[in-house]
Amino acid sequence: MPDVSDRTAAVHKEDSQVRQKNMIAAHYARLARAPETGDKNVYTFVPGNLTELIRSFDLLPVLPEINALQSAMRGKSRDYIAVAEKLGHSEDVCTYVKCDLGMMKSGNVGPTGERLPPPDLLLLSYTGCFTFMKWFEILREEYTCPVVMLHVPYQGDGTITDSMRRYVVDQLRDKVIPALESVSGRRYDEARLREMLARSARAEDDLVAVLNSARQKPSPIDAYFGGVYYIGPIFSAFRGTVEAVDYYRALRGEVEERGRQGLGPITPDGPMARERFRLVVEGPPNWTSFREFWKMFADEGAVVVASTYTKVGGVYDLGFRHDPDRPLESLAEYCMGCYTNLSLPRRVEMLVNYINDFDADGLLINSIKSCNSFSAGQLMMLREVERLTGRPGGFIESDLVDPRYFSAANIKNRLESYLQMIEQKRAGKTA
Amino acid sequence: MKLGVGIDLGSTTTKAVILGETGEVLGRGITNSRSNYKVACDVALSEALTNARFTLVSGALERAGAGDAQGDLPRLELAFRKQQYLAQLTTLAEVIRALVAPREATGVGRVVGEMLERMERDADAMFQPGASRKSDFFRDLAGSIYLRLAEELARSEGVPFDRLVGLFDKAILDVENRPSGVESFGPYAASALASFPDAPRPLRAAVREAADVPLEIACSVGTGYGRATLPFPREQIRSEILCHGLGAHAMFPATRTVLDIGGQDTKAIQVDERGIVTSFQMNDRCAAGCGRYLGYIADEMNMGLQELGPLACQSTRPVRINSTCTVFAGAELRERLSLGEKREDILAGLHRAIILRAMSLLARSGGVSNQFTFTGGVAKNPAAVGALQSLVRENYGELTMNISPDSIYTGALGAALFARRDGSRAHDAAAVAEGRETA
Numbered sequence A: 001m002p003d004v005s006d007r008t009a010a011v012h013k014e015d016s017q018v019r020q021k022n023m024i025a026a027h028y029a030r031l032a033r034a035p036e037t038g039d040k041n042v043y044t045f046v047p048g049n050l051t052e053l054i055r056s057f058d059l060l061p062v063l064p065e066i067n068a069l070q071s072a073m074r075g076k077s078r079d080y081i082a083v084a085e086k087l088g089h090s091e092d093v094c095t096y097v098k099c100d101l102g103m104m105k106s107g108n109v110g111p112t113g114e115r116l117p118p119p120d121l122l123l124l125s126y127t128g129c130f131t132f133m134k135w136f137e138i139l140r141e142e143y144t145c146p147v148v149m150l151h152v153p154y155q156g157d158g159t160i161t162d163s164m165r166r167y168v169v170d171q172l173r174d175k176v177i178p179a180l181e182s183v184s185g186r187r188y189d190e191a192r193l194r195e196m197l198a199r200s201a202r203a204e205d206d207l208v209a210v211l212n213s214a215r216q217k218p219s220p221i222d223a224y225f226g227g228v229y230y231i232g233p234i235f236s237a238f239r240g241t242v243e244a245v246d247y248y249r250a251l252r253g254e255v256e257e258r259g260r261q262g263l264g265p266i267t268p269d270g271p272m273a274r275e276r277f278r279l280v281v282e283g284p285p286n287w288t289s290f291r292e293f294w295k296m297f298a299d300e301g302a303v304v305v306a307s308t309y310t311k312v313g314g315v316y317d318l319g320f321r322h323d324p325d326r327p328l329e330s331l332a333e334y335c336m337g338c339y340t341n342l343s344l345p346r347r348v349e350m351l352v353n354y355i356n357d358f359d360a361d362g363l364l365i366n367s368i369k370s371c372n373s374f375s376a377g378q379l380m381m382l383r384e385v386e387r388l389t390g391r392p393g394g395f396i397e398s399d400l401v402d403p404r405y406f407s408a409a410n411i412k413n414r415l416e417s418y419l420q421m422i423e424q425k426r427a428g429k430t431a
Numbered sequence B: 001m002k003l004g005v006g007i008d009l010g011s012t013t014t015k016a017v018i019l020g021e022t023g024e025v026l027g028r029g030i031t032n033s034r035s036n037y038k039v040a041c042d043v044a045l046s047e048a049l050t051n052a053r054f055t056l057v058s059g060a061l062e063r064a065g066a067g068d069a070q071g072d073l074p075r076l077e078l079a080f081r082k083q084q085y086l087a088q089l090t091t092l093a094e095v096i097r098a099l100v101a102p103r104e105a106t107g108v109g110r111v112v113g114e115m116l117e118r119m120e121r122d123a124d125a126m127f128q129p130g131a132s133r134k135s136d137f138f139r140d141l142a143g144s145i146y147l148r149l150a151e152e153l154a155r156s157e158g159v160p161f162d163r164l165v166g167l168f169d170k171a172i173l174d175v176e177n178r179p180s181g182v183e184s185f186g187p188y189a190a191s192a193l194a195s196f197p198d199a200p201r202p203l204r205a206a207v208r209e210a211a212d213v214p215l216e217i218a219c220s221v222g223t224g225y226g227r228a229t230l231p232f233p234r235e236q237i238r239s240e241i242l243c244h245g246l247g248a249h250a251m252f253p254a255t256r257t258v259l260d261i262g263g264q265d266t267k268a269i270q271v272d273e274r275g276i277v278t279s280f281q282m283n284d285r286c287a288a289g290c291g292r293y294l295g296y297i298a299d300e301m302n303m304g305l306q307e308l309g310p311l312a313c314q315s316t317r318p319v320r321i322n323s324t325c326t327v328f329a330g331a332e333l334r335e336r337l338s339l340g341e342k343r344e345d346i347l348a349g350l351h352r353a354i355i356l357r358a359m360s361l362l363a364r365s366g367g368v369s370n371q372f373t374f375t376g377g378v379a380k381n382p383a384a385v386g387a388l389q390s391l392v393r394e395n396y397g398e399l400t401m402n403i404s405p406d407s408i409y410t411g412a413l414g415a416a417l418f419a420r421r422d423g424s425r426a427h428d429a430a431a432v433a434e435g436r437e438t439a
Helices: A002-008 A015-032 A051-056 A064-073 A077-086 A095-105 A130-142 A162-184 A190-215 A227-235 A242-260 A290-299 A327-337 A344-357 A378-389 A408-430 B037-063 B072-099 B102-126 B138-157 B161-177 B185-194 B201-212 B240-251 B291-300 B305-313 B326-338 B343-365 B382-396 B407-433
Strands: A041-043 A060-062 A121-124 A147-149 A277-282 A302-307 A362-368 A393-398 B002-009 B013-019 B025-032 B216-223 B257-261 B266-271 B277-282 B372-375
Touching: A015 A060, A015 A227, A015 A242, A051 A060, A051 A162, A051 A190, A064 A077, A064 A095, A077 A095, A095 A130, A121 A130, A121 A162, A130 A147, A147 A162, A162 A327, A190 A227, A190 A242, A190 A302, A190 A327, A227 A242, A277 A344, A290 A302, A290 A408, A302 A344, A344 A362, A344 A378, A362 A378, A362 A408, A378 A393, A393 A408, A408 B240, A408 B277, B002 B037, B002 B240, B002 B407, B013 B037, B013 B407, B025 B037, B025 B407, B037 B072, B037 B185, B037 B201, B072 B102, B072 B138, B072 B161, B072 B185, B072 B201, B102 B138, B102 B161, B138 B161, B185 B201, B216 B240, B216 B407, B240 B257, B240 B266, B240 B277, B240 B372, B240 B407, B257 B343, B257 B407, B266 B343, B277 B343, B291 B305, B291 B326, B291 B343, B305 B343, B305 B382, B326 B343, B343 B382, B372 B382, B372 B407
Parallel strands: A041 A060, A041 A121, A121 A147, A277 A302, A277 A362, A362 A393, B002 B216, B257 B372
Antiparallel strands: B002 B013, B013 B025, B257 B266, B266 B277
């Protein structure tokens, strides 16, 4: 079983990874102590998360998708999914949901082995994924706690209009802030929020520098497999914190140093060998066989130079920053600007630009069985990107956290075929 | 003679193609895939080498101006096959006898001994010109006769049928997975000629000449599902997508779209005018609707795989079947039969169902462009071909659909072409390294 190798062989870690691991562990530990300390928490989702606003009330964010993927990486999702299916959730339901429900029903023990507190508030701040709404509906039944929902308009025309922005800001002011005030017992403190947003923007600048380092050849980072580590703090509970600012400054330094030395990315199995392929990847990774999945790429010298998954919690590379001068407005724009809320033409445009700007060999899609937010329209996007760039596309399929849908032999076969196709096309060009 | 070899290790069969010095197909070999991949490759290769020697015999006859008007060469080939069969039968007999426990000597032991003797005697009839054989694989040939004899003798001699069958099942694994020697053309050809006393002199000379040609494998490339386990260095392994694309291009140079339906996967491939793959799609997450589906249906209906298509072709009112799940197919089949549907109508519906799934893959890979080449084991099935033809016409209009009688070798042919290319590249590199002029 691939999961076994994930846990047996020694894993190579960069300093920033160790730092991040400690940050996450401390956060979970604080959550575990909440019943004694009296810390209150808010369950919320990664896309469109209002971390600064939540933290400005001294509330702690809990992110169920992160719990699910962390459980998967620790080999626990299979059992959790089985528990959820026993409760009547069908095989086709989003596996993040089932993993989370299974974890909750198994005692709500988080990925670090410590019990998570029940939610004091369920905050749904992104409605681009319909499943999120149903997910919280189930949690609402389970825990008798308040729920607040922020309706986020879809960017159907590819732009955010003034009325869209106003619509979201009004909801923030009239619904979300009062709910946070009520749970925390504190008044909304805009000055504090501004401070946090200023810190967010600093960390976001450094993250963008890290992601853009992949324009170099060889790329010092893998912007998909490595990328999911880089986005960890900023997409989850740490945006707006001093720790996040420090983490991203250190990470940027580390990556820039690798770039100066002309080194490639570090994988869990050590530094990557020669860069032979540069890919753009669309879609979330598989978490249950994450290390094995990455190894399939690394063994072939395939580096991901840009990915869309690392934009689900914000497309900072396109210029968006949290803005202390426009606190609620910029939070509203953030909620509407996450990747899956963009129209298909905008997503195609982004992918085409990545291929051109990062000089990639082509686009590879990892299509997720149980995630329609991502998967709908992907084949059309693939064809469009191929047509507009003239570079070949590849398509593989797996799942988020259900190990049953990771068929290693098939995925490896398709990936190798795709890479050999790129190679054959190159050889054809020079022949 | 320097040869380029391609080996396609599939889930059902392993195929080998040998290319001669001018790139012509010299030999093809096929065997059933088995647990020991290396042996499967060796057997396929040795079959292809044998086939290549026969090609050389034919060439030698022509050069000698003798020709083969009397059809002596096919007769010789049959005699050769018989010798091969008898040799394997001897091995099978040895293994089975060793498996019989001493306490079984007078019962099962005696009966199995009689069965093996009868199998040896029956070999003559089996390899007569015009005799039909269910398959060319030893496992199938020997297995079907053994099973028939076991049924007959278990009843008349009062020994347990299951024990007789169990002995064969155990022994055949051992026989199949024994490392086969390298080329064995010479000895078998000699015994074949010995059993063929009226063989004309030019044929004897041609066999001698062909047996003496030194065949040297200059470069090999492996492909197929088990390719990672092939005894080749990594750079000599190619994805079957590329191999099928190039193989189809070599067979039909105007090919732009290739559909391959094999045992456990279906591939839709687009190629350019040089046979280079530009896009592909494979069946997702499960093997529903692949060749194995038809194998399962054949088992359920107690028919031979090759009998399904012709029966389905007799359908006048095909049944609509949606599920392509291989395991559900059996339930679907029984349900339809219980509703009084005709076997041929159900089969026609099942064939259409798998082709519909292939159509979806084709659409996802970029559609069907002229010319369209259909490869893989399922391309031999007339009902599948008919369903594909009509669906392609409906969706993409009139276009040329190619099916080669050797379509099962498409992947191995592509691999052999890559081997030739790699071989000449390695040759050029060596020449550069040694300071020689490159051609």
